[in-house]
Amino acid sequence: MKVLIELPTWLGDCVMATPAIENIVNFDNDVQITFISSFVAIEAMKNHPKVVKTVVLDKKYRVLYKTARNLGEFDYFFSFRSSLRSKFLKFLISAKNKYQFDKNKYQNRHQVEKYNDFINDSLKSSFSADKLVLHVDNLKLNTNSSSLPILGINPGASYGSAKRWYPEEFAKVASELSDRYDIVIFGGPGEVDIALDIEKSLLEKGVKNYKNLAGKTTIPELMSRISNLDLFITGDSGPMHVAAAFQVPTVAIFGPTKDGETSQWMNEKSLIVKKNLDCQPCMKRTCPLQHHNCMKLIKAEDVLKAVKGIN
Structure with a gap:
């Protein structure tokens, strides 16, 4: 299953979308994911083991049009963004199934649950929202000679x-x-x-x-x-x-x-x-x-x- 995911723009929202993204993997473990989003979001998510490609989104509509046309075919497209620009991207993407998060539809619950409900509604699944998941190369950055925490x-x-x-x-x-x-x-x-x-x-x-x-x-x-x-x-x-x-x-x-x-x-x-x-x-x-x-x-x-x- 080939999936294109437009991540939320901000780091925090991106992290809160991770249980929903894991549930896309739970839906089809052979999934191949392409992420498209802001530089910050891509940097946060690029090490996901199911990712085959990442694209940093240019906000100019002209560039967006060209980028979308060159991405190829997908089985699914999910956008975690409600913006007009994301609506335009959804229109341009070539995918059998296309879904966009609607912030007016998902309200009065934790942002993690909003994103997870969006994926469940799209896939007609009933996964619960588990813990946040980030994949990092754990660099040994603590060069402190001190033994203090x-x-x-x-x-x-x-x-x-x-x-x-x-x-x-x-x-x-x-x-x-x-x-x-x-x-x-x-x-x-x-x-x-x-x-x-x-x-x-x-x-x-x-x-x-x-x-x-x-x-x-x-x-x-x-x-x-x-x-x-x-x-x-x-x-x-x-x-x-x-x-x-x-x-x-x-x-x-x-x-x-x-x-x-x-x-x-x-x-x-x-x-x-x-x-x-x-x-x-x-x-x-x-x-x-x-x-x-x-x-x-x-x-x-x-x-x-x-x-x-x-x-």
Whole structure:
């Protein structure tokens, strides 16, 4: 069975689609998968054992048209995206069966279940959504001479500033735990500044056993490093879902987003810190009330309490 899958664009959504993708494999174990998506999604998923080809999607319609026409014939096409561009791609693809995720149809459940229900409806199957699955070349990246366990902190969130907790609070938590953990600061290219703020604050507190990797890792390196962590403190983000895939003990800080839909999936050691305000969840990229209390009211003590609860 030849299958073309358009993955979700973002890292977190991509990871949350993995149980559904595994169920496509469960439907036909001889499946040959071609992935098409953003660079980030392809980097995250390219090591899947059933993948025969990957294509990074160009957003220009002209290039998209040419790419689609050159992909060949498929038995199935699944798009995990609801966009107009994906509708256009679906129209162009040559496949006997074509299905596109509809975000309006699948609501009020975890994103993993939404994606899994989409695949079950498409294949007329009844697979349950199992654990998240990521295939990484587990690089031996822990070159620490220290024998301390490793704490990862991830201050960023691609969705927007409303999801971000404050660098000074992250630094307080990291400083408090620095005698028990070596610290690794994560972040994408857009989070270099916030990571530098944390680094500066740690140095002011006399903490030296840290590495700042913000903007310095590829997606496979990021996944591999997260898989080696002993504890992860993060906002609602792509790396949070990567940690869930590797069952890393995690404290996740939630503000404007729906933790019922995007919390860690099936991670036994996962705790959420949030304030349950009347204005939550607003699902906005910036605080519409301009006070940002859903994040501002969360303090380092709240997160440290959760860390105690998880260990």
